[in-house]
Amino acid sequence: xxxxxxxxxxxxxxxxxxxxxxxxxxxxxxxxxxxxxxxxxxxxxxxxxxxxxxxxxxxxxxxxxxxxxxxxxxxxxxxxxxxxxxxxxxxxxxxxxxxxxxxxxxxxxxxxxxxxxxxxxxxxxxxxxxxxxxxxxxxxxxxxxxxxxxxxxxxxxxxxxxxxxxxxxxxxxxxxxxxxxxxxxxxxxxxxxxxxxxxxxxxxxxxxxxxxxxxxxxxxxxxxxxxxxxxxxxxxxxxxxxxxxxxxxxxxxxxxxxxxxxxxxxxxxxxxxxxxxxxxxxxxxxxxxxxxxxxxxxxxxxxxxxxxxxxxxxx
Amino acid sequence: xxxxxxxxxxxxxxxxxxxxxxxxxxxxxxxxxxxxxxxxxxxxxxxxxxxxxxxxxxxxxxxxxxxxxxxxxxxxxxxxxxxxxxxxxxxxxxxxxxxxxxxxxxxxxxxxxxxxxxxxxxxxxxxxxxxxxxxxxxxxxxxxxxxxxxxxxxxxxxxxxxxxxxxxxxxxxxxxxxxxxxxxxxxxxxxxxxxxxxxxxxxxxxxxxxxxxxxxxxxxxxxxxxxxxxxxxxxxxxxxxxxxxxxxxxxxxxxxxxxxxxxxxxxxxxxxxxxxx
Amino acid sequence: xxxxxxxxxxxxxxxxxxxxxxxxxxxxxxxxxxxxxxxxxxxxxxxxxxxxxxxxxxxxxxxxxxxxxxxxxxxxxxxxxxxxxxxxxxxxxxxxxxxxxxxxxxxxxxxxxxxxxxxxxxxxxxxxxxxxxxxxxxxxxxxxxxxxxxxxxxxxxxxxxxxxxxxxxxxxxxxxxxxxxxxxxxxxxxxxxxxxxxxxxxxxxxxxxxxxxxxxxxxxxxxxxxxxxxxxxxxxxxxxxxxxxxxxxxxxxxxxxxxxxxxxxxxxxxxxxxxxxxxxxxxxxxxxxxxx
Numbered sequence: 088x089x090x091x092x093x094x095x096x097x098x099x100x101x102x103x104x105x106x107x108x109x110x111x112x113x114x115x116x117x118x119x120x121x122x123x124x125x126x127x128x129x130x131x132x133x134x135x136x137x138x139x140x141x142x143x144x145x146x147x148x149x150x151x152x153x154x155x156x157x158x159x160x161x162x163x164x165x166x167x168x169x170x171x172x173x174x175x176x177x178x179x180x181x182x183x184x185x186x187x188x189x190x191x192x193x194x195x196x197x198x199x200x201x202x203x204x205x206x207x208x209x210x211x212x213x214x215x216x217x218x219x220x221x222x223x224x225x226x227x228x229x230x231x232x233x234x235x236x237x238x239x240x241x242x243x244x245x246x247x248x249x250x251x252x253x254x255x256x257x258x259x260x261x262x263x264x265x266x267x268x269x270x271x272x273x274x275x276x277x278x279x280x281x282x283x284x285x286x287x288x289x290x291x292x293x294x295x296x297x298x299x300x301x302x303x304x305x306x307x308x309x310x311x312x313x314x315x316x317x318x319x320x321x322x323x324x325x326x327x328x329x330x331x332x333x334x335x336x337x338x339x340x341x342x343x344x345x346x347x348x349x350x351x352x353x354x355x356x357x358x359x360x361x362x363x364x365x366x367x368x369x370x371x372x373x374x375x376x377x378x379x380x381x382x383x384x385x386x387x388x389x390x391x392x393x394x395x396x397x398x399x400x401x402x
Numbered sequence: 403x404x405x406x407x408x409x410x411x412x413x414x415x416x417x418x419x420x421x422x423x424x425x426x427x428x429x430x431x432x433x434x435x436x437x438x439x440x441x442x443x444x445x446x447x448x449x450x451x452x453x454x455x456x457x458x459x460x461x462x463x464x465x466x467x468x469x470x471x472x473x474x475x476x477x478x479x480x481x482x483x484x485x486x487x488x489x490x491x492x493x494x495x496x497x498x499x500x501x502x503x504x505x506x507x508x509x510x511x512x513x514x515x516x517x518x519x520x521x522x523x524x525x526x527x528x529x530x531x532x533x534x535x536x537x538x539x540x541x542x543x544x545x546x547x548x549x550x551x552x553x554x555x556x557x558x559x560x561x562x563x564x565x566x567x568x569x570x571x572x573x574x575x576x577x578x579x580x581x582x583x584x585x586x587x588x589x590x591x592x593x594x595x596x597x598x599x600x601x602x603x604x605x606x607x608x609x610x611x612x613x614x615x616x617x618x619x620x621x622x623x624x625x626x627x628x629x630x631x632x633x634x635x636x637x638x639x640x641x642x643x644x645x646x647x648x649x650x651x652x653x654x655x656x657x658x659x660x661x662x663x664x665x666x667x668x669x670x671x672x673x674x675x676x677x678x679x
Numbered sequence: 680x681x682x683x684x685x686x687x688x689x690x691x692x693x694x695x696x697x698x699x700x701x702x703x704x705x706x707x708x709x710x711x712x713x714x715x716x717x718x719x720x721x722x723x724x725x726x727x728x729x730x731x732x733x734x735x736x737x738x739x740x741x742x743x744x745x746x747x748x749x750x751x752x753x754x755x756x757x758x759x760x761x762x763x764x765x766x767x768x769x770x771x772x773x774x775x776x777x778x779x780x781x782x783x784x785x786x787x788x789x790x791x792x793x794x795x796x797x798x799x800x801x802x803x804x805x806x807x808x809x810x811x812x813x814x815x816x817x818x819x820x821x822x823x824x825x826x827x828x829x830x831x832x833x834x835x836x837x838x839x840x841x842x843x844x845x846x847x848x849x850x851x852x853x854x855x856x857x858x859x860x861x862x863x864x865x866x867x868x869x870x871x872x873x874x875x876x877x878x879x880x881x882x883x884x885x886x887x888x889x890x891x892x893x894x895x896x897x898x899x900x901x902x903x904x905x906x907x908x909x910x911x912x913x914x915x916x917x918x919x920x921x922x923x924x925x926x927x928x929x930x931x932x933x934x935x936x937x938x939x940x941x942x943x944x945x946x947x948x949x950x951x952x953x954x955x956x957x958x959x960x961x962x963x964x965x966x967x968x969x970x971x
Contacts, residue, residue, distance in 0.1 A: 099537065099551060099593040103513060106541030112509075112865060119867045120782045126774030127783075130796050130841070133834045137806060140813040199709030207703050208710075216710060223717050225888075225953065227895025229924045230946050233931045234720050237939055264716050271713070295699035318801070325803025327898035328924075332931055352805050352898070359808075359902045365817075373902075377809045381802065388801035481860060486784070513863035523854035526877055536862040539872065585858070592862065 141381055144374030151368045157375060163338040163349070165358075165369050173372055175379055177338035181255065181348035182383075185330055188259025188344065189266060189323040194316055196263075197270030201312075204271070205278035206300045217272075224268035232332035235261035240333060253335025253347035261333070262326050266319040273318065277311025278304050310398035314391040321387035325380060327352035351380045430457040432596055432626045433478060437492035440473060440650075442485065447473050449650040451492075455596075460618060460627045462641030462658065464634060466678065470650040471630045475598050478628065479515045480508045497595075513540060516589035518599040522581035524573035524588070529556075529565050532573045532584055536592040551591050559587035560617050579610020586617065597621065599629040603636065615640050634674055638662050646670045724950070728943030736944055741908045741926065745937030748930070750945055752909045756825070756920035757894055757952070759913050763829025764836070764893050769886050771833065772840030776882075779841075780848040781870055800838035807835040808902025816903055823904050826916045831899050836889040843885020847878040880967030887960040891953050897924035923949045 160174015335347030440448035739749020811831030930942035
């Protein structure tokens with residue numbers, strides 16, 4: 088019996104023992120995690136790259152323009168030859184106008200369709216509508232921009248006399264359409280994860296579907312819904328091509344939405360497509376605007392993260 | 403109670419010293435577990451386990467859920483280390499070397515000790531690639547040798563006739579019972595010394611279970627088998643020796659017929675007569 | 680004395696049920712709104728652009744005259760760009776995902792990496808453009824080349840690919856890994872031979888969707904200063920180039936009405952490319968779905 092055992096192990100196990108290459112195996116086992124870790128480091132380096140790039144160049148900018156003028160100035164006139172003015176408030180105002188309009192469009196439609204998909208729609212309807220929303224989310228923003236400029240603006244001009252060709256309204260609405268799928272999809276996820284037992288409890292005492300949706304599901308999923316809106320706001324703030332094409336390039340610190348505006352992103356585009364030379368104040372100004380933009384979106388993203396973590400319902 | 407512990411200790415000692423434990427002279431010891439303790443974080447999962455596992459026998463490990471039987475099995479090929487918070491003390495001698503030693507390479511151990519899992523887990527590859535997986539990772543590339551190994555292993559797992567015409571099909575197309583025998587064949591492909599089976603039939607229908615049980619009987623001619631099972635009848639049917647675990651302790655270990663007919667410990671009797679578990 | 684007045688309840692009931700119906704209709708309209716917008720958008724672009732879409736449009740270079748304008752340089756440039764973005768972003772993304780899912784222990788560095796990736800996903804694309812302008816165009820002196828733009832775009836879509844790859848890797852059942860370890864395979868062997876093959880469909884689907892985002896992305900290219908009117912094709916990774924969205928942007932900005940149609944035709948080309956990529960992704964997803 089023992090000899091039989093010896094015989095057997097002389098075949099495959101022997102082959103294995105012969106061919107085993109411990110050294111290369113060991114090196115590979117050690118090297119791979121290090122290699123993969125360095126891939127993971129790239130994402131950290133990217134963040135550092137962004138932060139340092141923005142800080143350094145913005146610092147360069149503040150050597151030329153005072154920081155209080157930048158933060159509190161109500162006039163953004165970088166190209167006015169002798170005495171350029173770099174007060175960022177008009178750009179922020181432009182950005183916020185567009186964002187606000189976008190939110191007014193996207194929130195009711197987004198949450199409404201999320202309720203429909205999660206509470207009313209049949210499985211079949213959901214399976215048809217969700218991919219279409221994905222398509223909508225995948226449309227490049229340049230296409231939306233073109234749509235805003237050549238379709239939405241002319242229609243709005245028919246409806247609102249005095250609306251300029253470049254204005255805040257048209258890009259605002261289209262940015263709203265752009266962020267709509269995001270709100271719908273994330274809100275629907277939040278509502279779908281509300282357990283059915285909660286719905287059944289309300290339905291069993293005779294509540295209508297609408298009452299269940301508004302009084303049971305919506306409150307339970309509220310943190311997820313708010314987080315989705317905040318994330319969408321962040322996207323709207325950072326949106327570039329729609330506002331560059333349809334928003335104009337006239338930074339103004341007011342509340343007018345029918346007139347030409349300029350957002351932070353559109354300013355960066357304007358300078359980039361122009362020929363402001365490397366090292367000029369205008370060149371550095373795009374970094375200071377970019378930095379401001381970065382802070383805005385970062386705060387929004389962290390806020391969304393915080394809301395969904397902090398107020399997560401535990402079922 | 404004190405008396406019980408005393409009894410256990412002498413009993414355990416008998417096995418440890420390799421002296422004939424109860425009735426007959428046993429074969430060679432493959433695995434000799436000495437004072438094995440294991441912790442999952444703060445939970446003491448295995449308490450002072452002493453067990454000898456014999457060559458060319460089927461050793462069954464039974465006990466209620468959570469008694470540590472699967473944990474013990476996974477300690478035998480150190481799969482238990484995949485859970486990061488596990489600590490062990492004591493020794494497990496496999497062929498006279500302590501596998502819990504830091505410098506014992508697990509890959510080498512697992513090449514010598516195969517494992518069959520609770521749920522059939524073939525890879526989503528062809529049947530051929532499933533069987534050839536082991537030899538290939540250990541550096542066997544010769545196509546002719548691989549062909550031979552695949553056929554031999556599939557024959558060994560009594561599934562060759564069912565799959566010989568579709569070796570290139572995905573193993574996922576097979577039935578649960580066939581998948582489990584593919585997994586056994588995959589295990590045989592590196593011609594291991596020991597096969598560990600973790601409730602291998604718990605996910606199978608009765609007919610497939612029967613086939614696997616017959617296979618186990620066949621395999622013990624060439625391999626030493628340790629099988630964890632939830633099913634006491636199965637242990638009684640196929641094993642030569644049975645160990646009864648309870649809350650991480652070995653309560654009783656003996657020839658299977660002794661355990662099932664004249665258990666020494668009341669708790670063993672209670673368990674096998676279905677009073678708990 | 681009963682607390683519940685049957686008739687009052689019934690009276691309210693009718694009102695509540697009507698309410699439910701009205702709101703259901705409103706929610707449905709909200710859902711339809713998005714679909715209608717999409718339909719109008721596509722309809723507009725197809726009707727405007729189809730007339731300009733012909734072989735000449737695909738084989739001509741850019742031109743000052745609308746009827747001679749073509750998209751050749753942009754189409755080829757976009758393909759070159761993808762040639763850089765695809766390997767760079769997929770290798771880095773899958774590498775990162777493998778590290779996080781298979782090797783990373785729970786500690787501060789790895790928590791930081793995870794948090795960082797989710798934050799990076801929320802950074803506006805135009806900011807990546809500023810990063811690329813400073814690091815790749817100026818510091819590494821790659822100029823406005825395919826390589827500089829490719830690296831910038833790779834970093835932009837990296838978080839998307841990482842998350843998709845993480846999900847695909849996580850979906851590989853642990854039993855598969857155990858089976859491999861049980862055979863005496865090392866960790867890397869298990870990853871290479873079991874985890875990756877099983878995760879590849881998911882990784883590919885996610886990557887293609889991420890790449891389709893990169894191909895339509897305009898803002899970073901604008902910031903990098905990618906030129907528009909090019910009369911030659913790129914001949915290497917350090918060559919200047921233009922890309923589909925840049926070309927469309929340029930046409931869309933032009934005041935002449937004819938260029939609107941040219942822009943629509945350009946958008947049609949871009950959307951066709953996107954449609955192709957998405958179809959491939961959906962095909963892969965359906966073909967390899969649910970194998971366990």
